[in-house]
Amino acid sequence: MxxxxxxxxxxxxxxxxxxxxxxxxxxxxxxxxxxxxxxxxxxxxxxxxxxxxxxxxxxxxxxxxxxxxxxxxxxxxxxxxxxxxxxxxxxxxxxxxxxxxxxxxxxxxxxxxxxxxxxxxxxxxxxxxxxxxxxxxxxxxxxxxxxxxxxxxxxxxxxxxxxxxxxxxxxxxxxxxxxxxxxxxxxxxxFELNGVLMDFNDKNSVVKHIDSKIYQELLNDGIVADGMLPKLENCFDALRGGVHNINMGNTSMLTQENDNFTKITL
Amino acid sequence: MxxxxxxxxxxxxxxxxxxxxxxxxxxxxxxxxxxxxxxxxxxxxxxxxxxxxxxxxxxxxxxxxxxxxxxxxxxxxxxxxxxxxxxxxxxxxxxxxxxxxxxxxxxxxxxxxxxxxxxxxxxxxxxxxxxxxxxxxxxxxxxxxxxxxxxxxxxxxxxxxxxxxxxxxxxxxxxxxxxxxxxxxxxxxxFELNGVLMDFNDKNSVVKHIDSKIYQELLNDGIVADGMLPKLENCFDALRGGVHNINMGNTSMLTQENDNFTKITL
Incomplete structure (x- = not known):
């Protein structure tokens, strides 16, 4: 809900x-x-x-x-x-x-x-x-x-x-x-990556914000695939379940200094 | 205290x-x-x-x-x-x-x-x-x-x-x-025994109540010795530390029906 x-x-x-x-x-x-x-x-x-x-x-x-x-x-x-x-x-x-x-x-x-x-x-x-x-x-x-x-x-x-x-x-x-x-x-x-990547071979190509609309575009463009697909599906399930936002990246996203990670909202 | x-x-x-x-x-x-x-x-x-x-x-x-x-x-x-x-x-x-x-x-x-x-x-x-x-x-x-x-x-x-x-x-x-x-x-x-025993060879010879005075008598009579001595010393330490009473016996002492165990008070 x-x-x-x-x-x-x-x-x-x-x-x-x-x-x-x-x-x-x-x-x-x-x-x-x-x-x-x-x-x-x-x-x-x-x-x-x-x-x-x-x-x-x-x-x-x-x-x-x-x-x-x-x-x-x-x-x-x-x-x-x-x-x-x-x-x-x-x-x-x-x-x-x-x-x-x-x-x-x-x-x-x-x-x-x-x-x-x-x-x-x-x-x-x-x-x-x-x-x-x-x-x-x-x-x-x-x-x-x-x-x-x-x-x-x-x-x-x-x-x-x-x-x-x-x-x-x-x-x-x-x-x-x-x-x-x-x-x-x-x-x-x-996790090991800096976030959801536009180009899997470029570790700095982080998609900084994903919402339902952007997610659909990434899906259509084939950016999100394989291992990341079920992870993101689970994220949207959690967001629909009431979670406010979800962040994916390496541990340094817990500091104020790093904004190079993926933030996911509905 | x-x-x-x-x-x-x-x-x-x-x-x-x-x-x-x-x-x-x-x-x-x-x-x-x-x-x-x-x-x-x-x-x-x-x-x-x-x-x-x-x-x-x-x-x-x-x-x-x-x-x-x-x-x-x-x-x-x-x-x-x-x-x-x-x-x-x-x-x-x-x-x-x-x-x-x-x-x-x-x-x-x-x-x-x-x-x-x-x-x-x-x-x-x-x-x-x-x-x-x-x-x-x-x-x-x-x-x-x-x-x-x-x-x-x-x-x-x-x-x-x-x-x-x-x-x-x-x-x-x-x-x-x-x-x-x-x-x-x-x-x-x-523990395995029914309590502190008067006679180690008689498992039913439980001393039902021990206080400081009785403990001294048991010590003097050599009833309490070996393994039981440090256990009872620790009990009296705990009682002096504020514990209200200590019970030693088999698990059935947790029921109301069994009173065949050793109760220790100051």
């Missing part, structure tokens, strides 16, 4: 970082400093990266890929719970505490924040993978109102005791949509 | 379970049902059990024991963070959610709940082991006031980004002492 709330809402930033930042200690530390300095209320969502794959292989658990996508069997879910929910999440929290950001690490099971349902088996059985069903925005807001900064890893639960592996981008957009009931929300998707 | 607060305080139960319960799925499920049914505000603290040792050995990390105590080197700390903070903690939280207890899993780093300092190196270098320095009772209370049930694993942090392995019994007593500023606190140490 599109929000038409005339009351001025407080701002909330939801920042997502991927595995490439998580895996590199220096990049992670630099990012966390930027995140810590980001003003206003905020939420961090992190992916897991290849660490889970490394540890799984050390434990003798084979990564089972179908059409380039990982199947989450019971053993793989255990590793993901250990690595994303434990190792990565708790080290990020400890590092944020050292930067005086009062972080609290969460899966979707904690405070029943994100309930999902196990993906139905069609052609492929993805195993213990969850599609988001409900975000407990009021419970998450209790943490924010207590001046805590939620740090989500990419794990949800089904409400019946089962943890489920869930895509971190989806968690980001769904949490942002949920929080849009209470806040003017901005999503920051931090 | 001994509390002399005339105002009637609300009750808070802090329940600790050990590795033997964590490791056995049926015992864990049965315990969580009891814990879920426990009335009033409550906190759970869990140990880790042998799972960490199994996973460490699978990962080729040797468990280094000195005088029967585990040395926590950097690799071991990673495993502990994965297993206690991730695998065990998040599965317990998901199971509690299924029982309609709105649990939130925590290390001492989350909301800066428990700050510790790395144990100084004397004869033995214990590695990344932390001794509790401060409990953020007001922050923990924000979670409790929001109707969340904190579930602590045995990990703390030093405030400078370093996670530290910390004894679960110590976390239990220190959190209870901290929360005694705000609540009438009771600790429940769930």
């Amino acid at each position: 599109l929000k038409s709330n005339n009351k001025k809402m407080e701002k909330l930033s939801i920042v997502k970082i991927g595995g490439n930042i998580i895996e590199d200690e220096a990049s992670l530390n630099a990012f966390l400093k930027l995140f810590s300095n980001l003003e206003g209320k905020k939420i961090l969502v992190h992916g897991g990266g290849k660490r889970a794959t490394h540890i799984a292989s050390k434990l003798g658990i084979e990564s089972n890929m179908v059409n380039g996508r990982r199947i989450t069997d019971a053993d793989t879910l255990e590793v993901i719970t250990m690595v994303y929910g434990g190792l990565v999440n708790k080290n990020v929290v400890a590092k944020l505490q050292a930067l005086h950001t009062n972080a609290i690490g969460l899966t979707g099971a904690d405070i029943n924040a994100i309930q999902s349902e196990k993906r139905p088996v069609k052609e492929i059985d993805f195993g213990f993978v969850g599609d988001v069903k409900a975000v407990a925005h009021k419970s998450i807001d209790k943490l924010i109102q207590a001046d805590f900064t939620p740090v989500f890893c990419a794990i949800t639960h089904d409400g019946n005791g089962q943890l489920l592996n869930t895509n971190a981008d989806t968690i980001t957009s769904q949490v942002a949509v949920g929080m849009s009931n209470l806040y003017e929300t901005s999503i920051y998707y931090c | 001994l509390k002399s607060n005339n105002k009637k305080m609300e009750k808070l139960s802090i329940v600790k379970i050990g590795g033997n319960i964590i490791e056995d799925e049926a015992s864990l499920n049965a315990f969580l049902k009891l814990f879920s049914n426990l009335e009033g505000k409550k906190i759970l603290v869990h140990g880790g059990g042998k799972r960490a040792t199994h996973i460490a050995s699978k990962l080729g990390i040797e468990s280094n024991m000195v005088n029967g105590r585990r040395i926590t080197d950097a690799d071991t700390l990673e495993v502990i963070t994965m297993v206690y903070g991730g695998l065990v903690n998040k599965n317990v939280v998901a199971k509690l959610q299924a029982l309609h207890t709105n649990a939130i899993g925590l290390t001492g780093a989350d909301i800066n709940a428990i700050q510790s300092e790395k144990r100084p190196v004397k004869e033995i270098d214990f590695g990344f082991v932390g001794d509790v320095k401060a409990v953020a009772h007001k922050s923990i209370d924000k979670l409790i006031q929001a109707d969340f049930t904190p579930v602590f694993c045995a990990i703390t942090h030093d405030g400078n980004g370093q996670l530290l392995n910390t004894n679960a019994d110590t976390i239990t007593s220190q959190v209870a002492v901290g929360m005694s500023n705000l609540y009438e606190t009771s600790i429940y140490y769930c």
Whole structure:
């Protein structure tokens, strides 16, 4: 639903970082400093990266890929719970505490924040993978109102005791949509590129603003294709769900100095 | 300090379970049902059990024991963070959610709940082991006031980004002492025995009540010795720190039906 709330809402930033930042200690530390300095209320969502794959292989658990996508069997879910929910999440929290950001690490099971349902088996059985069903925005807001900064890893639960592996981008957009009931929300998707590029071979050819009309033009001109297509479709879904704006670029977009990233609005 | 607060305080139960319960799925499920049914505000603290040792050995990390105590080197700390903070903690939280207890899993780093300092190196270098320095009772209370049930694993942090392995019994007593500023606190140490035994060979010879005077008599008579001595010393420390009463026994002491456990008061 599109929000038409005339009351001025407080701002909330939801920042997502991927595995490439998580895996590199220096990049992670630099990012966390930027995140810590980001003003206003905020939420961090992190992916897991290849660490889970490394540890799984050390434990003798084979990564089972179908059409380039990982199947989450019971053993793989255990590793993901250990690595994303434990190792990565708790080290990020400890590092944020050292930067005086009062972080609290969460899966979707904690405070029943994100309930999902196990993906139905069609052609492929993805195993213990969850599609988001409900975000407990009021419970998450209790943490924010207590001046805590939620740090989500990419794990949800089904409400019946089962943890489920869930895509971190989806968690980001769904949490942002949920929080849009209470806040003017901005999503920051931090990734390797500077933003959506006009020319994939020119990293500085950033499209600085995309709205529905420009998006349609980019689609018609074939600028947006392949990997970027589902990402942008998800962005417009989130915007239609009430998210105020979405920003895509490298981590330096969190500073005031850099305006070389893509801002997406309806 | 001994509390002399005339105002009637609300009750808070802090329940600790050990590795033997964590490791056995049926015992864990049965315990969580009891814990879920426990009335009033409550906190759970869990140990880790042998799972960490199994996973460490699978990962080729040797468990280094000195005088029967585990040395926590950097690799071991990673495993502990994965297993206690991730695998065990998040599965317990998901199971509690299924029982309609709105649990939130925590290390001492989350909301800066428990700050510790790395144990100084004397004869033995214990590695990344932390001794509790401060409990953020007001922050923990924000979670409790929001109707969340904190579930602590045995990990703390030093405030400078370093996670530290910390004894679960110590976390239990220190959190209870901290929360005694705000609540009438009771600790429940769930373990294998029915309580403190008069005769170690008779599992039903439970000493039902111990206070400072009885404790002195038990000491004089040599009833309390070996493993039980430091446990009881810690109990009296916690009671002198403001904890209202401490109960030791098997998990069924959480029900109304069983009074065959040891209650300890000043």
